[in-house]
Amino acid sequence: MSTSIQVTRRGLLAGATALGASALLSACVTSGGGGGGSGGIVLQSSLSDPAPKAVLTKVVKAYKGGTVTLNTVAIEQFRAQLSTYLSSSNPPDVLTWYAGSVARDYASKGFLLDLSDLWRGDGVAAHYSAALKDLSTGDDGKQIFLPTNYYWWGVFYLKSAFQQWGVSVPETWDDFLALCEKLKGMGVNPLANGIGSTPWMASGWFDILDLRVNGADFHKELLAGKHSFDSAEVRAVMKRYAELVPFFDPNMTSYAWQDAVTPLVQKKDAMYLTGAFISQNIEGGASYDLDFFTVPVIDSSIPKAEEAPTDGYFASAKTKDRKATLAFLSYLGTGSTQQEYIEASQSSNLPTSPDVDTSGFSPLVQKGLAMLSETKQITQFFNRDSSDALQTTADTALTKFLADPGDVDQILKDWQSAAKKVFEQ
Amino acid sequence: MSASPVAVMTRGASAGRTGRARRRLTRVPAVIWLFLLIPLAVELAWVFWPAVNSFWLSLTRWNGVGAPEFIGVRNYADLVSDPIFTEALLNNVVWVIGFGGASVVLGLALAVALNRPRPGVGLYRSAIYLPMVFSLAVTGLFWRVLYQPEGAVNAFLGSVGLASLERQWLADPRTALYAVLVAAVWLQVGYIMVLYLAGLKGVDPTLEEAAAVDGASRWQRFWRVVMPQLKGVNGVVFAVTVIDSLRTFDIVWAMTRGGPYNSTQLLSTFMYQTSFTVLDLGYGSAIAVVIFLLAIGFIITYLVRASRNED
Numbered sequence: 001m002s003t004s005i006q007v008t009r010r011g012l013l014a015g016a017t018a019l020g021a022s023a024l025l026s027a028c029v030t031s032g033g034g035g036g037g038s039g040g041i042v043l044q045s046s047l048s049d050p051a052p053k054a055v056l057t058k059v060v061k062a063y064k065g066g067t068v069t070l071n072t073v074a075i076e077q078f079r080a081q082l083s084t085y086l087s088s089s090n091p092p093d094v095l096t097w098y099a100g101s102v103a104r105d106y107a108s109k110g111f112l113l114d115l116s117d118l119w120r121g122d123g124v125a126a127h128y129s130a131a132l133k134d135l136s137t138g139d140d141g142k143q144i145f146l147p148t149n150y151y152w153w154g155v156f157y158l159k160s161a162f163q164q165w166g167v168s169v170p171e172t173w174d175d176f177l178a179l180c181e182k183l184k185g186m187g188v189n190p191l192a193n194g195i196g197s198t199p200w201m202a203s204g205w206f207d208i209l210d211l212r213v214n215g216a217d218f219h220k221e222l223l224a225g226k227h228s229f230d231s232a233e234v235r236a237v238m239k240r241y242a243e244l245v246p247f248f249d250p251n252m253t254s255y256a257w258q259d260a261v262t263p264l265v266q267k268k269d270a271m272y273l274t275g276a277f278i279s280q281n282i283e284g285g286a287s288y289d290l291d292f293f294t295v296p297v298i299d300s301s302i303p304k305a306e307e308a309p310t311d312g313y314f315a316s317a318k319t320k321d322r323k324a325t326l327a328f329l330s331y332l333g334t335g336s337t338q339q340e341y342i343e344a345s346q347s348s349n350l351p352t353s354p355d356v357d358t359s360g361f362s363p364l365v366q367k368g369l370a371m372l373s374e375t376k377q378i379t380q381f382f383n384r385d386s387s388d389a390l391q392t393t394a395d396t397a398l399t400k401f402l403a404d405p406g407d408v409d410q411i412l413k414d415w416q417s418a419a420k421k422v423f424e425q
Numbered sequence: 426m427s428a429s430p431v432a433v434m435t436r437g438a439s440a441g442r443t444g445r446a447r448r449r450l451t452r453v454p455a456v457i458w459l460f461l462l463i464p465l466a467v468e469l470a471w472v473f474w475p476a477v478n479s480f481w482l483s484l485t486r487w488n489g490v491g492a493p494e495f496i497g498v499r500n501y502a503d504l505v506s507d508p509i510f511t512e513a514l515l516n517n518v519v520w521v522i523g524f525g526g527a528s529v530v531l532g533l534a535l536a537v538a539l540n541r542p543r544p545g546v547g548l549y550r551s552a553i554y555l556p557m558v559f560s561l562a563v564t565g566l567f568w569r570v571l572y573q574p575e576g577a578v579n580a581f582l583g584s585v586g587l588a589s590l591e592r593q594w595l596a597d598p599r600t601a602l603y604a605v606l607v608a609a610v611w612l613q614v615g616y617i618m619v620l621y622l623a624g625l626k627g628v629d630p631t632l633e634e635a636a637a638v639d640g641a642s643r644w645q646r647f648w649r650v651v652m653p654q655l656k657g658v659n660g661v662v663f664a665v666t667v668i669d670s671l672r673t674f675d676i677v678w679a680m681t682r683g684g685p686y687n688s689t690q691l692l693s694t695f696m697y698q699t700s701f702t703v704l705d706l707g708y709g710s711a712i713a714v715v716i717f718l719l720a721i722g723f724i725i726t727y728l729v730r731a732s733r734n735e736d
Contacts, residue, residue: 080701083489109490196596197569199684251574253596253685259573389703400686403598414508421503425486425705
């Protein structure tokens with residue numbers, strides 16, 4: 001027994017030391033993350049992927065208007081701590097985030113700086129599109145967000161693969177199903193996806209089918225809790241979704257979204273509904289081979305809507321230096337900064353500033369721009385239009401549905417009761 | 426004559442003890458007090474205060490912003506009717522039994538097998554202990570690759586003619602929890618082995634020899650002679666195993682994130698998801714309190730039983 005006591009005591013001491021040390025360390029980190037006051041401003045960034053991080057570092061360094069300290073935090077931690085950042089007494093001045101309900105929620109609690117000045121007169125965002133302005137406006141009519149880039153969702157495929165198989169882009173929903181059937185007959189998995197460690201990818205098809213079947217207005221209301229997931233409308237969406245289930249790559253449940261790009265490039269899978277960020281994961285020769293089409297119309301009486309998640313920045317209401325913060329945001333919003341960021345980060349993101357010369361962008365990006373400009377309504381993505389809490393209910397429901405589409409009644413019932421809990425919170 | 430000095434001495438000793446104790450206290454230099462009090466303050470402020478706070482938070486509704494709203498025991502009432510909580514709790518029972526049982530049995534067996542010095546035994550010991558140097562998250566990523574549909578596990582099964590057993594280990598709700606369990610045990614076995622190896626070093630070999638001379642079989646010698654001497658180590662192993670299995674988080678998070686549809690959800694992953702993805706910190710704290718009560722319940726039961734056996 002004496003050995004056990006020794007070990008425990010030593011373990012306790014070691015543990016206490018470690019805890020004490022880590023507590024002190026985290027205290028340092030927290031204070032380092034705060035705003036600077038006279039020492040310049042702080043930009044808290046969640047762009048931790050190598051390419052975007054490197055470009056943002058460069059962009060921040062090139063800023064001549066004052067000192068800006070860049071803190072990069074991995075997105076998961078950033079998301080978990082965002083409320084702590086904003087409610088602390090010494091918050092970061094500028095933070096990366098995305099447009100949508102979360103930003104609006106924080107604005108209604110008074111955490112976000114009013115950015116209306118940037119949106120009027122000769123402000124940097126004064127000439128951004130009305131849709132973007134609408135997206136950046138809080139419930140009280142003030143702008144609280146500065147969008148700097150956005151991207152679109154579409155069905156991506158390789159032109160050379162379609163040529164090799166002798167198939168073409170489908171025009172109607174029936175064409176699309178027939179194409180899937182044909183590809184499956186040829187031994188190719190028609191649809192790629194990765195819902196293993198990224199189960200939110202299952203919401204991509206749900207969103208777009210809801211936009212096609214019920215329209216953007218219903219979709220937004222559904223995600224705001226004004227309709228039931230256990231309703232006839234959602235059942236109609238799931239009926240369409242069920243038509244696709246046999247065509248998915250059977251390995252999708254093991255893949256993350258990044259893994260699912262591999263069989264697409266290897267021509268084992270044919271089509272992948274995903275965001276334009278897929279181009280970052282396709283290297284070399286295949287990148288100009290990449291093309292996309294939008295999910296065909298199902299009900300022609302529904303105005304055409306697409307998903308185009310918008311990224312950008314917001315600022316903390318408690319910033320010590322409002323003028324410097326606005327000046328830095330103006331810098332981030334200018335056409336030249338956006339252009340530099342987009343070109344260097346290898347993404348297929350689109351600029352929000354109309355001043356950016358897009359003629360040098362790749363044909364894929366040009367096509368994306370043209371597609372969105374013809375679109376009547378734009379939504380973000382499931383979690384951006386609702387909340388991360390509702391997203392977890394969708395993840396459970398939709399991955400379960402994809403495994404067992406026959407159980408749809410029970411799944412929708414469970415989904416609604418889980419969603420109800422989220423909205424009652 | 427012979428008795429009185431002893432009596433005087435004991436009386437003198439007991440009289441002087443309290444005085445000496447007091448003097449000993451005052452004789453402790455201020456620097457030592459400083460060294461004792463600072464860690465105590467750090468411990469109180471950074472460990473105990475947050476822990477107590479989580480009890481309070483579990484009685485509130487709070488999303489991390491603004492003031493928590495007191496709602497009594499509603500979070501606990503919700504837990505009882507929450508199907509995900511029930512699933513996580515059942516998974517945790519499977520986990521404690523599977524993880525604890527398998528790693529202790531395998532660790533003990535390996536320790537006994539590798540206890541005797543023989544050529545190359547050090548190599549085996551370090552090879553088995555090696556996984557322990559990886560973090561759980563790295564282990565999770567590594568095993569995720571092995572379990573991929575075209576990964577090593579399925580390739581192996583296919584090559585030995587067991588293709589019918591091939592499946593998507595982490596994506597099939599029937600196998601996912603056990604697949605993660607195997608990876609966790611793989612890591613833990615080396616640790617348990619080292620604990621038992623240390624224990625076996627303290628076992629008196631002459632007792633085993635004596636038992637052998639008396640005609641005890643190997644099996645009897647192990648259970649009747651060696652095992653009783655490993656009692657201290659068993660206590661450590663039990664505590665380590667229970668605490669490790671209740672706090673298991675990283676490997677599950679790295680491999681499945683509690684999915685597919687909550688089939689690998691443990692209390693810890695459910696707590697993390699509720700607290701930091703859903704940002705329902707009150708409900709998350711309630712789950713944390715349940716985990717704490719379970720752990721402390723196990724440990725206290727064990728300690729009470731252990732001390733009763735000693736009496």
